[in-house]
């Protein structure tokens with residue numbers, strides 16, 4: 813679940829910002845539809861991931877890591893969950909008139925009113941900034957623990 817979400821979120825973040833610099837309207841449309849479709853798969857899997865996170869047994873604390881640092885890591889992980897949920901929900905609610913999932917199936921969205929969808933777009937935009945920042949912090953922590961403190965933190969996730 814972690815690696816599926818990590819790769820899809822990294823892709824959607826990069827592709828979401830890449831939309832600002834794509835001029836070709838056909839390519840823009842393909843990237844936009846692909847982004848929304850991949851994110852829709854995550855939207856469906858997100859509750860499963862949350863239930864799994866609540867019922868699974870967590871791995872043991874890493875030896876040599878202080879309590880404060882452990883608590884900070886847990887806090888950042890929780891933040892990643894909240895922000896992912898907010899980005900997914902706001903993304904879905906900001907789309908007016910629905911969209912074609914992978915260009916094949918029509919998915920209806922609840923709001924057509926531009927005032928409401930613009931409001932959700934603002935939330936999506938700021939939540940994406942916060943998510944991108946938290947992911948950068950998370951990846952910096954992984955690099956630090958894996959290669960500087962040499963705690964083999966990546967092996968814990970495989």
Ligand code: HEM
Pocket residue numbers: 814817818819821822865871885889890892893896947950951954965966967968969
């Ligand atoms: C290539 C990039 C990434 C690497 C190498 C990576 C690596 C890791 C590692 C090693 C852990 C375990 C930390 C521990 O044992 O205490 C972890 C946990 C976690 N990561 Fe990542 N991560 C990456 C990207 C992401 C992204 C993009 C997200 C999404 C927002 C994310 C969300 C989480 C969360 C929520 C946890 C807590 C454990 C869980 O509930 O799944 N990671 N990550």
Ligand code: HEM
Pocket residue numbers: 820821824825826827828829831844845847848849851852854855899900901902903904905906907936937940
């Ligand atoms: C993993 C979750 C998601 C991530 C990381 C993500 C990321 C992004 C980013 C970075 C942007 C550009 C924001 C800006 O202009 O400042 C964006 C725009 C947008 N997102 Fe998301 N998004 C996610 C989920 C969704 C979902 C579920 C939908 C709808 C089904 C969606 C629909 C849109 C739309 C319509 C835009 C405006 C550009 C476009 O037409 O593609 N997003 N997203």
